[in-house]
C-alpha cells in the first residue's frame with residue numbers, strides 16, 4: 001500500500017492528480033475556515049457582484065471597493081477605495097469538522113461591513129466562493145460514500161456467489177440482471193419522488209447516495225463475481241483448500257487481497273460517476289435543495305439567460321470545480337491501473 | 348498377506364476401484380445428459396517410503412486422481428485407504444487431520460503461490476491451520492529452517508513470489524508442503540513447467556527429502572522419462588483407466604500395454 005502511493009507519486013500525472021484531490025478534500029474539510037461568509041448570508045443590495053481580486057495596497061492585503069452603476073444589470077465599477085484584509089482573523093462562527101466551534105478564518109475584512117466576494121456573488125448576493133467550498137462537501141463526499149456502499153454490496157454478493165457458485169450464484173446473478181434491466185434513470189426518478197416527502201434537505205443527501213449506489217452495485221457485483229470465480233480456480237486457492245483452510249479465511253486471505261487492486265482502481269474511476277450523478281439530480285431539481293449547497297445545485301441556479309448575456313462567468317465556477325475533480329479522479333484511476341495491472345498479472 | 352503383518356509393511360495408501368465421474372449437463376434445464384469418466388475403476392497401492400509414478404497424456408485423469416485423494420474431486424465410487432483408514436466415508440471435519448498428513452505440490456509455480464502474500468505467510472499458512480497454538484517466533488524459526496532445507500535463504504521469507512524464478516518458487520511450494528511434516532506428498536506435474544536443468548535440481552531435492560524424512564510420493568507427470576527416473580513403481584493411465592502397473596525397470600524392459608509402448612517410443616533414448 002505504501003509502495004503503491006510512492007509509485008503514484010513518482011509519476012507526474014499521478015502526483016498532480018493526487019495533489020489536486022488532496023487540496024480539494026482538505027478544502028472540503030476546512031470549508032468553514034476557508035469561507036469568507038456564511039453559506040447563506042444574502043445581500044440583495046449586492047447581487048451579481050463581480051469577483052473582488054485580492055491586491056497589495058498600502059502595505060497590506062486589501063480588496064477594491066465597488067459601487068453599483070446600473071441597477072438593472074446590475075453593473076459595478078471600482079470606486080478607487082480599498083478595504084483592508086486580515087489573515088486568520090475572527091469572523092462568523094462555524095464548527096471545524098462539524099465539532100469544534102471556531103471564529104477564525106483564512107481572510108476577513110477588517111471592516112465587517114465591507115464586501116469580500118472572492119468569486120463574485122449570485123442572484124441573491126451570496127458569496128459564490130463560500131458556497132463553492134461548502135458545496136464541495138456534498139459533491140466530494142457523495143462519491144466516497146456512494147462507492148463504498150456500491151463496492152461493499154458488490155463484493156458481498158459478487159464475491160460470495162463467485163466463490164460458492166451453484167444455487168447461490170444462480171439466484172444472486174438473476175437478481176443482479178433484474179436490477180440491471182431496469183432503466184436506471186427511471187428508477188432513480190421514481191425512488192426519488194417516492195422518498196422526497198419523507199426527508200428534509202440534509203437527509204436527502206444520504207438518500208441520494210443510497211439511491212445512486214443501489215443502482216450502481218449490480219454492475220460491480222457482476223465483475224467481482226467473475227474475478228472471484230477465476231481466482232477460485234487458481235492453484236493457490238486449491239492449495240489452501242487442500243491444506244484445510246476454511247472458506248471464510250480463503251476469502252479473506254486469498255480472494256480479497258487479489259481483488260483489492262481492482263477495487264481501488266474501480267473505486268477511483270467510478271467516483272466521478274457519483275459526483276456527476278449528484279450534479280444531474282440537483283440540476284433537475286431532484287437532488288440537494290436549498291438552503292444546503294452543492295456544486296450541482298449551484299450550477300442549476302446558474303441557468304439564467306442573463307448570466308450568459310452579461311458574462312457573469314463566476315457563476316459557472318462550480319462546473320469548473322466539478323470538471324477538475326472528475327479529471328483528477330480519472331487520471332488518478334488511470335495511473336493506478338497502469339501501476340497495478342502489470343503486477344496483477346502473475347504469469 | 349496375513350492379518351498379522353505389521354502395519355509398516357502394508358502400503359501407506361491403497362486405492363481400490365476408484366471412480367470419479369463428472370456429470371455433463373445439457374439442454375435448457377441443465378439436466379445431466381452424460382458423464383466424463385475422468386477416473387474409471389483405478390486400483391493401486393502406494394508403498395510406504397517409496398515413489399509411485401503416475402504417467403499418461405494430458406486429460407487422462409492423473410490430476411483427478413491426485414485431487415480425489417485429498418477430497419478436492421467428487422468421488423463417485425471405490426475406496427481410498429490411508430494407513431488403514433477409509434477416507435471416502437469421512438466427513439470434512441474428520442478428514443482435517445489427513446490434510447496435514449497428505450500434502451500436495453502443484454504444477455504451475457507461477458500460479459500456486461498467492462502473489463499478495465510474503466513467502467513467510469505462504470509457508471506459515473499450513474502451520475497456522477494445523478498448529479494454531481504455536482507462537483509466532485517459533486513459526487518464523489520453522490519457516491527459516493524450511494527455506495534453508497529447500498535451498499533458499501531464510502531472509503527470502505520477507506519477499507513476494509514474483510521476486511523468484513520458477514525453480515525457486517517450486518522450492519517455496521515444497522517448503523510449504525513440508526511445513527506440517529506430512530507422510531505423503533502428491534507431486535502433480537511438480538517439475539513439468541520447469542527448464543530441464545532446473546527439473547533435475549528439483550527432482551534431486553525431492554529425492555533427498557524422501558531419503559531424509561521417509562516420505563511417500565505419488566509423482567504425477569506426462570513425461571515418462573522423468574517418472575521413470577524418480578519412481579519405484581510406475582502406473583500408466585489412458586483415458587481414465589490404468590493400462591499398466593509395473594516396477595520402473597519392468598516398464599522399460601517389457602511394456603505390456605500398447606499404449607505404454609507408444610509412450611516409451613516418445614522418450615528420447617540416451
Ligand SMILES: Nc1ncnc2c1ncn2[C@@H]1O[C@H](COP(=O)(O)OP(=O)(O)O)[C@@H](O)[C@H]1O
Nearest residue numbers: 369383385403404405406407408409410411412
Ligand atoms: N471439474 C471438472 N468438471 C468436468 N470435467 C472435468 C473436471 N476436471 C477434470 N475434468 C475432465 O476429466 C478429465 C481428466 O482431467 P485431468 O485429471 O485434469 O487430466 P490430466 O491431469 O491427466 O491431464 C479430462 O477430460 C477433464 O476434461
Ligand SMILES: [Mg+2]
Nearest residue numbers: 409410411536
Ligand atoms: Mg493434470
